[in-house]
Amino acid sequence: MDEEPNKATVRSVLCIEDEQFISELYTRALTKAGYQVTVIADGVKALEAAQTNQYDIILLDLMIPNLTGIEILRTLRNPARVPPIRAKIIIITNLEQRQEVRAEIEKQADGYLVKAAMTPSELVSLIEKISLS
Amino acid sequence: MYSQDDQAISFVALSVHELRTPLTLLRGYIEVFEEELSGKVDPELKDFMDKMNAQAEQLMAYVNNILNVARIDNDQLELRLQEESWSTVLKSAVVALGLQAKVRGISLHCQIANDLPSVGIDRLSINEVINNLVDNAIKYSGSSKIIKIEAHRSGDGLVETTVQDFGLGISTSLLPNLFTKFYRDHHNRAQVGGNGLGLYLSKAIVSAHGGNLWVRSKEGEGSTFGFTLIPYDQLTKQAKLDGNTEMVRSAHGWIKNHSLYRR
Numbered sequence: 001m002d003e004e005p006n007k008a009t010v011r012s013v014l015c016i017e018d019e020q021f022i023s024e025l026y027t028r029a030l031t032k033a034g035y036q037v038t039v040i041a042d043g044v045k046a047l048e049a050a051q052t053n054q055y056d057i058i059l060l061d062l063m064i065p066n067l068t069g070i071e072i073l074r075t076l077r078n079p080a081r082v083p084p085i086r087a088k089i090i091i092i093t094n095l096e097q098r099q100e101v102r103a104e105i106e107k108q109a110d111g112y113l114v115k116a117a118m119t120p121s122e123l124v125s126l127i128e129k130i131s132l133s
Numbered sequence: 134m135y136s137q138d139d140q141a142i143s144f145v146a147l148s149v150h151e152l153r154t155p156l157t158l159l160r161g162y163i164e165v166f167e168e169e170l171s172g173k174v175d176p177e178l179k180d181f182m183d184k185m186n187a188q189a190e191q192l193m194a195y196v197n198n199i200l201n202v203a204r205i206d207n208d209q210l211e212l213r214l215q216e217e218s219w220s221t222v223l224k225s226a227v228v229a230l231g232l233q234a235k236v237r238g239i240s241l242h243c244q245i246a247n248d249l250p251s252v253g254i255d256r257l258s259i260n261e262v263i264n265n266l267v268d269n270a271i272k273y274s275g276s277s278k279i280i281k282i283e284a285h286r287s288g289d290g291l292v293e294t295t296v297q298d299f300g301l302g303i304s305t306s307l308l309p310n311l312f313t314k315f316y317r318d319h320h321n322r323a324q325v326g327g328n329g330l331g332l333y334l335s336k337a338i339v340s341a342h343g344g345n346l347w348v349r350s351k352e353g354e355g356s357t358f359g360f361t362l363i364p365y366d367q368l369t370k371q372a373k374l375d376g377n378t379e380m381v382r383s384a385h386g387w388i389k390n391h392s393l394y395r396r
Contacts, residue, residue, distance in 0.1 A: 019154065025161040094153035096146055096200060116153035116193055119164040 011131060014055040015039045016046040016072065017092065018064045022115065026059070029120035030127075043067025050076055055087045057127055060109075062093040069093070070101065077108040088130050092123075145203035152196050160189045180236070187236045194264055198330045201261065202314070205337045212255035212341055216365040219252045219292050220245045223284055226263040233271055239278050241267065246285040252292050253368035258338045262346075265331035266296040266358045273356065275300035291344070291361040299355040303348070311348060312336040335360075343368070 013030055017023040018041040027037045038055075040046040043066040050058055050072070058076070062069035069091065076085045090111040097105065105112060111130050113123065163186050171179065204210040227243050234241050270280045277299040287293040303311065314333045332346075339346040339360045350356035 021158050022154075022161070025158070025165070028165070094150050094157060096149065114153075115157040116160070116196070120161050121164060121168075 010034060010036045011056040012036045012054070013038070013057045013059060013127070014046070014050055014053075014087070015059045016043070016050075016064060016069070017041065017059065017061045019061075025120050026123060029124050033124045033128075035127075041065070043069075043072060047072050047075060050085065050087070056131055058085075058087045058089045059092050059127075060089055062091060062095055062097075070104070073105065073108050090127070090130060145200060149196055149200045153193075156189065156193055156196065160186075160193070163189055183232060184236045187232050190232065191268070194261070194268070195330075197261060198265070198334055201258070201338075202330050202334055205334070210258075210337070210341065212258055212338075214253040214255055214342070214368065216251045217254050217256060219249050219254075219284060219294075219362065220247075222254070222256060222259065223263065223282070223294065226260050227267070227282055229260075230264065230267050230271075233268065234280070237271060237274070239271055239274055239280060241280050241282060243282045245283070249284060249286060249292055250364040250366065252362045253365040254342060254362060255338075259342070259362075262335040262338050262360065263294075263296075265335045266360075269331060269358070270296050270298035270300075270356070273301045273303075274298050277355065287361060290367070291363060293359055293361050295357050295359040297355065297357040302352040302354050302356055303350040304352045308348065308350065312346070 011034070013035045015023050015026055015030075015037055017026070017039065020041070023039045023041070027039060030037045035057075038049065038053075040049055041064065043064045046064070047067055060069045060072060073089060073091070075081075076087075076089060088110040089108070090113060091105055091109045092113050092115050094115045111126070113126060118126065163182065167182055167186070170182070174182075201210060223245060224243065227241055230241065267280065267282065274280065279299060281297040282295070283297070284292060284294045312332045312335075314330060336346045339362075343363045344361040346358070346360040348356060348358050
């Protein structure tokens with residue numbers, strides 16, 4: 001099920017974001033950069049997709065309908081899950097977090113980006129950095 | 134200073150979130166227009182696009198200022214000190230301010246000594262200090278077109294950074310109140326924008342780093358703002374640092390420090 005990715009395949013992004021205008025901008029920039037983008041606005045559907053399909057990158061907004069970003073992060077990064085999800089999980093948010101929540105995110109996510117602090121191209125560059133490692 | 138309850142910080146946090154969404158979109162669309170139209174429009178329109186971009190960046194900086202001032206007032210400003218190369222941090226902060234300066238025809242001259250020790254800083258917060266000081270220098274430049282930013286080792290081994298403008302300057306009578314909240318020079322208010330939080334915030338952040346923020350100014354000749362930072366070695370001796378060295382922090386957030394990017 002979790003095979004090594006074929007180097008020639010297009011890298012895939014699952015964008016879990018319910019602000020349509022934002023996901024539209026991000027999709028545009030990512031597609032231009034050669035990524036294949038799937039956008040899911042609903043938390044429950046998004047979790048299901050993340051567990052069923054292979055993605056290289058998961059962009060995860062914290063405030064989405066039906067399941068919070070934190071709950072999704074916890075589920076995907078549950079150590080009991082075998083094999084582990086191989087995608088890099090990057091939190092994208094405009095919220096400021098309290099210390100307890102931040103600590104948990106830092107343990108489980110591969111990145112945390114403030115949406116307002118970056119343009120779509122900057123998001124793409126940051127994703128390139130993360131996906132190279 | 135009055136202590137506020139949780140209501141105040143929640144109101145601010147919520148407001149900041151609300152403000153950031155349209156801001157995210159504006160910055161995104163501006164970037165799209167720049168990418169698509171850059172070579173194809175009148176220089177005047179290109180200039181307006183640059184200005185639009187600069188304004189959006191400034192708005193974002195002010196929103197961050199408001200959030201941090203609320204945190205300071207509620208004792209919730211958390212600094213995570215990490216070892217950083219001051220040369221790297223200062224240079225990238227100055228580059229990021231290039232657009233703000235360019236739209237006003239101002240050049241930023243940066244001179245950094247090459248013998249600086251690494252410093253212990255919370256990069257995000259210190260970037261705000263640099264932003265605020267350079268932003269002020271730009272606003273108070275009047276018709277002057279140069280700002281000098283400089284970093285060197287001070288007499289007592291600290292890393293000292295100065296931001297100097299050659300513009301309006303500040304009269305001596307106004308200096309004592311400079312670092313208080315909402316203070317703005319009422320003589321120059323018509324010429325100068327801003328929200329009066331920048332210096333208050335900068336002073337709080339620098340002090341929280343164990344440094345000192347000072348100003349030297351002469352009306353009609355310009356001002357120099359300077360601040361000191363403690364070298365990392367000294368800090369490890371002095372204080373117990375947050376042991377978390379696993380994050381690569383930047384103006385956008387953080388990226389987990391995978392092996393390829395260990396500094």
